[in-house]
Amino acid sequence: MKSSQYTEPNFEQFFAKIAPEVANTFTEEQLEAIKKGFASRTWTRHSLDIRVSVPIPGLRFYVVLLAGQERRPKVRLSSEKGLYPFWTPGNILFLIGFLIIILACSYTIFSFTVSSFTPVSSSNYPTSIPWIYDKSECEHTGRIWDDGKCWDSEHSPNF
Template identity: 45%
Template sequence: MLLSNSKASLKSRQKNHKISRSFWTPTNIVLLSGSLTILPICTFIILSFLLPLFTASLSASTGTSHYSTSIPWIDNVSECEHTGRNWRDRKCWDNVHDPTF
């Protein structure tokens, strides 16, 4: 009884060993190396599309985005130009206006 159990155990170990050795076939090696090549390329492509979205949201939240707007309480050319703004269309325009103003 003991002998038959050990023979069965030995046969199952040999069978498992053959299965693990048969994994490294040329086809599997090509598939594995192809997958390991494609994975970083796809990761790079996805990150290159996502990175501008994150940088745009970061720059908007830090206040580095500027918009041109008119300043309604400045109504003459000399006062507008004295503050470093531009007079255009009978309005004083601030070209670096922060939208959180």
């Protein structure tokens, strides 16, 4: 096999997938042209490049999120729409799950924010103390005995 002098990794991966009986038929000029084709591809990093393996027992699962400046020609974009459609069952389930998580988080944050701005009532409301049945015990604790019940006039609804 003639691939030993070519060290470019993408070329090596490509060349390793070719059957040896076919790979041995390439001339040096053909191999050099293929190598130049691989070298001309400029691989640059994306502005956003997140690649995560998700540890789900029994499944080999990963997530990739890439974003950056669009450099693909319009012809390639239109051909890839057919190869990689956006509205697939898997994508729809992912988007629904993602939206549910976003809505739940938003609701929680909104509820917490609104409750922190809601004024706490400083009013006190009288309430009966159900475990005190005796007038003397009631008055001993600084409460008021009325209509056969012990009343606490300083009870707060925020208690």
